[in-house]
Amino acid sequence: MTLAIDVEGLSKSFGTFKAVDNISLQIEQGHITGFLGPNGSGKTTSLRMLCGLLTPDTGHGQVLGLEFPREAEAIKRQTGYMTQRFSLYEDLTIEENLTFIARVYRLAHVQDSVDQTLERLGLTKRRKQLAGQLSGGWKQRLALAAAVMHDPKLLLLDEPTAGVDPQARRDFWDRIHGLADEGMTVLVSTHYMDEAERCHEIAYIFNGHLIARGTADQVIAESRLVTFEAEGPRADRLARELAARPGVEMAAPFGEALHVSGTDRAALEAAIQSYRREPYRWTEVQPTLEDVFINLMRVHAPAEVKAA
Amino acid sequence: MMGLSLSRMMAVLTKEFTQLVRDRLTYAMIIGIPIVQLLLFGYAINTDPKHLPTAVLVQDQGQFSRSILGSLQNSEYFRIVHVARSPAEMDKLIERGAVQFAITIPGDFTRRVVRRDKPQILVEADASDPAATGSAVAALSSLPIEGLKHDLKGPLASAAPGPQPFEVVIQRRYNPENITSYNIVPGLVATILTMTLVMMTSLAMTRETERGTMETLLSTPLRPIEVMVGKLTPFVVVGIIQAALIISMARILFGVPMAGGWAALILGLFLFIVGSLALGFLVSTVARNQLQAMQMSFFYFLPSILLSGFLFPFRGMPEWAQWLGTILPVTHMLRVVRGAMLKGVGLAEAAPSLGALALFVVIVAGLAVKQYRTTLD
Numbered sequence: 174m175t176l177a178i179d180v181e182g183l184s185k186s187f188g189t190f191k192a193v194d195n196i197s198l199q200i201e202q203g204h205i206t207g208f209l210g211p212n213g214s215g216k217t218t219s220l221r222m223l224c225g226l227l228t229p230d231t232g233h234g235q236v237l238g239l240e241f242p243r244e245a246e247a248i249k250r251q252t253g254y255m256t257q258r259f260s261l262y263e264d265l266t267i268e269e270n271l272t273f274i275a276r277v278y279r280l281a282h283v284q285d286s287v288d289q290t291l292e293r294l295g296l297t298k299r300r301k302q303l304a305g306q307l308s309g310g311w312k313q314r315l316a317l318a319a320a321v322m323h324d325p326k327l328l329l330l331d332e333p334t335a336g337v338d339p340q341a342r343r344d345f346w347d348r349i350h351g352l353a354d355e356g357m358t359v360l361v362s363t364h365y366m367d368e369a370e371r372c373h374e375i376a377y378i379f380n381g382h383l384i385a386r387g388t389a390d391q392v393i394a395e396s397r398l399v400t401f402e403a404e405g406p407r408a409d410r411l412a413r414e415l416a417a418r419p420g421v422e423m424a425a426p427f428g429e430a431l432h433v434s435g436t437d438r439a440a441l442e443a444a445i446q447s448y449r450r451e452p453y454r455w456t457e458v459q460p461t462l463e464d465v466f467i468n469l470m471r472v473h474a475p476a477e478v479k480a481a
Numbered sequence: 482m483m484g485l486s487l488s489r490m491m492a493v494l495t496k497e498f499t500q501l502v503r504d505r506l507t508y509a510m511i512i513g514i515p516i517v518q519l520l521l522f523g524y525a526i527n528t529d530p531k532h533l534p535t536a537v538l539v540q541d542q543g544q545f546s547r548s549i550l551g552s553l554q555n556s557e558y559f560r561i562v563h564v565a566r567s568p569a570e571m572d573k574l575i576e577r578g579a580v581q582f583a584i585t586i587p588g589d590f591t592r593r594v595v596r597r598d599k600p601q602i603l604v605e606a607d608a609s610d611p612a613a614t615g616s617a618v619a620a621l622s623s624l625p626i627e628g629l630k631h632d633l634k635g636p637l638a639s640a641a642p643g644p645q646p647f648e649v650v651i652q653r654r655y656n657p658e659n660i661t662s663y664n665i666v667p668g669l670v671a672t673i674l675t676m677t678l679v680m681m682t683s684l685a686m687t688r689e690t691e692r693g694t695m696e697t698l699l700s701t702p703l704r705p706i707e708v709m710v711g712k713l714t715p716f717v718v719v720g721i722i723q724a725a726l727i728i729s730m731a732r733i734l735f736g737v738p739m740a741g742g743w744a745a746l747i748l749g750l751f752l753f754i755v756g757s758l759a760l761g762f763l764v765s766t767v768a769r770n771q772l773q774a775m776q777m778s779f780f781y782f783l784p785s786i787l788l789s790g791f792l793f794p795f796r797g798m799p800e801w802a803q804w805l806g807t808i809l810p811v812t813h814m815l816r817v818v819r820g821a822m823l824k825g826v827g828l829a830e831a832a833p834s835l836g837a838l839a840l841f842v843v844i845v846a847g848l849a850v851k852q853y854r855t856t857l858d
């Protein structure tokens with residue numbers, strides 16, 4: 174087992190604001206790691222530091238066997254980066270964009286690489302179309318194709334599937350898994366729980382701190398969260414009532430059902446005791462990743478947010 | 482590994498050129514701005530302004546002063562708006578800018594014309610807008626003669642001693658030097674070129690930042706010099722097209738002579754174009770968005786127009802302003818282009834200005850490359 178990324182103590186401030194605070198990341202080669210966390214938690218900043226677009230304030234280690242951040246230029250060359258916002262040229266055609274990328278990376282056979290990429294994307298017929306006219310899903314496929322054109326060893330994807338339809342998302346993930354099978358290491362930020370579950374590992378970042386890591390099962394287990402589900406007519410309406418009771422850390426509607434969670438099993442069971450009656454049926458369930466993340470956010474929230 | 486790559490440079494160049502050709506607004510800027518500005522500035526500053534407001538002070542009641550007054554009124558250059566009663570009133574009028582000219586006909590005018598001892602007509606001109614007054618002043622000396630010839634028929638005809646039975650004394654106020662239209666139009670070559678080029682490059686670069694494509698550029702192995710050369714070269718072509726367009730128009734529409742300093746002109750233009758582009762690139766490394774790039778460009782345009790000797794005579798400015806003007810490339814380009822077109826100067830005579838332009842290119846391009854950030858920090 175080799176680590177594609179092995180970085181310690183990564184930090185970045187903008188002025189006095191700490192966007193990323195002392196993060197350590199170890200990512201195995203050929204693995205897909207999901208990078209999760211609410212907006213503004215520092216995902217984009219972390220990815221940018223890893224690919225040399227931002228200079229870290231602190232942090233050192235190895236990326237692709239190269240010294241980080243000293244050899245940032247060399248790391249950059251073997252890394253593919255797909256930005257959060259579409260950042261190819263909207264006023265150039267699909268083909269012109271790919272040709273530009275191929276030439277900038279000095280690929281040996283520019284036209285062949287472009288043709289193959291177009292073929293694989295199924296965009297050969299639309300090669301003369303302006304990139305700006307593509308739909309969100311196609312833009313995302315084009316951006317991914319451009320990011321992997323130079324055969325990088327490390328692929329950094331920043332919310333690649335935001336605003337993309339389910340079918341395109343599924344195709345996208347199939348492609349990512351295909352690339353990982355070929356040995357590419359992937360770090361992908363996302364807000365979708367189903368996508369998090371498709372990753373080999375997840376890393377959860379909040380307010381610049383890395384607060385959970387591991388496989389989805391590990392993260393759920395380590396949260397030591399206990400969740401009960403109530404079913405029955407209008408069970409979801411109990412959320413407000415139950416949330417106020419001691420021992421209930423979280424009560425959230427889940428469709429027509431209700432999920433009630435807490436880390437103290439005894440207190441939680443006491444809290445729901447009086448609701449264990451008709452017409453409600455209670456069962457203990459495995460907490461979802463979403464339950465865990467929402468709870469993590471609550472636990473790690475700064476004091477003033479908790480008080481509010 | 483850190484070496485420069487021609488093919489990467491060419492990749493940027495091709496990309497930039499494609500974008501340039503595809504953008505309709507660019508055509509408007511390349512062709513439209515020079516034409517509109519040349520016509521606007523060229524004609525606005527160049528045409529003989531007519532019917533300029535004039536005040537007269539007539540201290541003589543004789544027939545000749547009345548006849549001069551009559552022809553002044555009939556002339557297309559002067560429009561008598563005030564008949565003053567004292568020299569002090571005249572002074573005030575011209576000081577306030579109420580009139581462009583104040584014409585004084587002295588008390589013994591008619592008598593002295595008859596006596597043939599060349600009386601003086603005093604013309605005070607507000608020359609703060611020199612181009613506006615130039616031809617009117619010239620017309621003054623010849624204009625009243627006809628009136629006099631007409632009046633001197635008959636018994637008094639013998640009083641017409643020659644071409645001018647009187648003298649016109651001109652006092653130019655506020656700006657003793659006079660700029661002719663031949664100075665303005667070649668000057669436009671420099672100002673229009675630098676305006677469009679600085680703006681176009683600074684916008685082309687900040688557009689990358691604004692649209693997020695800068696992030697793509699920076700995540701590739703492109704080196705700063707490669708980006709700079711690749712991005713600027715298409716605009717050199719733009720600059721050459723503009724320069725040719727403006728000079729042709731200057732020759733055809735405004736009849737500006739070409740005294741033959743082609744070598745100095747071409748070398749000067751090349752340095753000036755490259756310098757303007759490098760300056761645009763430098764602006765874009767500081768500006769965070771297109772609006773800021775525009776504002777910074779204007780910050781440069783204003784002194785370029787006001788302190789370069791384009792509108793006002795360079796040597797008429799206070800020393801500190803001349804010193805500022807010397808930093809501006811437009812100042813040196815103006816000297817090259819005026820010298821080449823009007824005086825036909827060669828490379829040797831233009832060397833100081835050409836040297837200054839070359840120095841500007843080196844310093845600004847160096848700063849731009851140094852300023853260009855390879856990260857988003």
Ligand SMILES: Nc1ncnc2c1ncn2[C@@H]1O[C@H](COP(=O)(O)OP(=O)(O)O)[C@@H](O)[C@H]1O
Pocket residue numbers: 187192210211212213214215216217218219
């Ligand atoms: N260039 C910057 N200057 C100042 N603040 C920034 C900059 N980039 C990001 N930030 C701030 O850093 C925090 C983390 O941002 P980001 O990494 O984009 O979060 P995420 O990608 O997880 O949404 C945010 O609060 C954001 O406003």
Ligand SMILES: [Mg+2]
Pocket residue numbers: 213216217218257331
């Ligand atoms: Mg982000």
